[in-house]
Amino acid sequence: MSYSESVHADVVAKVEVAIIGAGYAGLSAALSLVDAGIETIVLEGSDRVGGRTLSEVRPTGVVVDHGGQWVGPTQTRLLALANRFGVETFPTYWAGDHLEIWADSRVNRYRGAGPDEGDGLHEYEEHITVLDALASTIDLQNPPASPGADLLDDESVASYLRREVPNEGARRRFALAVEGVWACEPGHVSMLHFLFYIAAAGSFDELMETDGCAQDSRFVGGAQAPAIAAAAYLGDRVRLGHRADRVVVHDDGVLIETTGGVVRADRLIVTLPPQAAGALRFDPPLPPAKARFVDRSVMGDVAKVHVTYPEPFWRAEGLSGQATIYDERETGVVFDNSPNDASSGVLVAFVYGRRVDPWATLDADARRASILATLTELFGARAQEPIDYVEKIWSIDPWIRGAYAANPTPGAWTAYGEKGWRRPTGRIHWAGSETSSVWNGYIDGAIASGQRAAQEILDRRA
Known part of the structure; x- marks a missing residue:
């Protein structure tokens, strides 16, 4: 059956580009397309915009x-969006003084970026330099192509720390850093993804520190405020309560079956977190590499x-x-x-x-x-x-299913990442913070990903 023959009376919109998800990735993609004069619709299953901001x-x-x-x-895209609105x-x-409670329940007071003394502190600080040097070797556009990617992806951060950081106090500091930034345990994330994430932010300290980082x-008004303002600007192009359930791709277009009716589009951008995207039904099914990379990207x-x-x-x-x-x-x-x-x-x-x-x-x-x-x-x-x-x-949370971001399991990057990370699959383009080469896992990365996906479509029209 052709695309045109499968369009029924329940089609509620016909546009050039449909976007699934009204988080920062979806909204930034929509802004880029609308600013370029492209007819666009954003489909959001929940009753609000903003995704992982609330x-x-x-x-x-x-x-x-x-x-x-x-x-x-350095999160210039998010700052620019906030300034626009x-x-x-x-x-x-x-x-003032910051506090730390150590493993033996001692409470230490200190000022500045970190204490002058503490269990494993000097070893921790020395190894940050090592990690930054390793992160500088990562190919941000194609992490599996990085030098030594196979070995890095096979090893968890936990096993690396046990081998390379003999001081238990320093390992404890790194473990809390992984929990705080990646929202998972050191054994659940590969060294390749760990280093990629550091490189995407610019340095380890960029991720960890406050002043200037x-x-x-x-x-003012909360981090959802720029998203709310962007959605107001887009107006009725943003459809809340339109949960996408099924995506049907034909030679001449895409049908998105939602709880609010069917949307017809020439191209589609999916911006959902990986596990939410994996719940969509695709006809035909996604290519194996994409499906596997989505399956093995686990939310924190x-x-x-x-x-x-x-x-x-x-x-x-x-x-x-x-x-x-x-x-x-x-x-x-x-x-x-x-x-x-x-x-x-x-x-x-x-x-x-x-x-x-x-x-x-x-x-x-x-x-x-x-x-x-x-x-x-x-x-x-x-x-x-x-x-x-x-x-x-x-x-x-039924829409997000975890936070802050999804971490590919050890081995997933090198097995499936080159084809499965963010490469378009026919008429479907992929965005979301997890697909960004800059500030991966952050709001700024989500905006960058939406702008990239929109540019992929604009480039095809040129």
């Missing part, structure tokens, strides 16, 4: 970011907990609100997430990787009690009496 105004009036929230100075930023608060600034596990107080009381005590925790409790990192005017105090605690499931299976009161116990140990008795508490467990 900003909520709490009953206290405070805006909290349940998902991605920060922007750094008049969304302002403000610096992350990090003045990935956690430098936040958005993370939960964010925001705890609000009448004021950021820790600041008066000389504390920044930032803490890193190296023992086995539920949370690994804490930040001051207060509004820019300090009209209230907000601490955000992250639960990562293997810690998520045992914590998430507790009842709500027990989860809350465990978080407040840690905050009380860090910041004193006032931390026990918040005026608001809210949590977001991303692994049970």
Whole structure:
């Protein structure tokens, strides 16, 4: 049956390009195409835009970011999008002493990017230089083509650290770094992907640090604000509540079957996280390399907990609100997430990787009690009496199915990555933060991926 013969009365739109997913990748692709005069529609299954960003105004009036929230100075695409729609930023608060709880429950205070002393600290800092040098060899456009890619992809970060970093304290620091940035355990990510991710950000410190790095600034109104503004600009081209279930590709076009009807397009951009994309039905089926790469790209596990107080009381005590925790409790990192005017105090605690499931299976009161116990140990008795508490467990989100990003399992890059990573499959183009060569896994990477996919279509029309 030809494409035209399969179009029925339930076709709700006929456009040149359809986009599945109204996160930053889908919205940026749509903006690029609409700006070029291309008739475009964005199909989003949920009732909101923004994907892995989610900003909520709490009953206290405070805006909290349940998902991605920060922007750094080298994330120029995100900054440009915010500037286009008049969304302002403000610096992350990090003045004062930071805290770390070590494996033996010692609490250390320090200032600046890191402590001067601590278990394994010097070995950790020395090996960051080694990792940056290794990351500089990675081919950002085709990671499997990097020197030694087969060996790097066969080895997990955990096995590498056991061999190359003999100091246990240094290995513990790297393990928390992997949990915090990749939202998984060191044994679940290959060295090739680890180094690629570092290279895509520019350096290891770019990923980890605050001032001038990935956690430098936040958005007035929350990180979802630029996405909401972009969707408003696109208007009725963005269709919420249109969950894509099936994609049928013909010689002369694509049909996307959604809960809101069938959309007909010449080309399609899929921007969903890999595991959500894998739930779509494709007719004909995706090429084996693409299907396998999607299957073996596993979303991280993370939960964010925001705890609000009448004021950021820790600041008066000389504390920044930032803490890193190296023992086995539920949370690994804490930040001051207060509004820019300090009209209230907000601490955000992250639960990562293997810690998520045992914590998430507790009842709500027990989860809350465990978080407040840690905050009380860090910041004193006032931390026990918040005026608001809210949590977001991303692994049970039906649309995203985890966060922050998907990590290919060891061996997946070299087995399937060259053909399965982001190469168009006929009339289908692929975007999403996981497909970006810059700031992979971040909002900026999502925007870059959407712009790349749009350019692929524009180049075909030239």
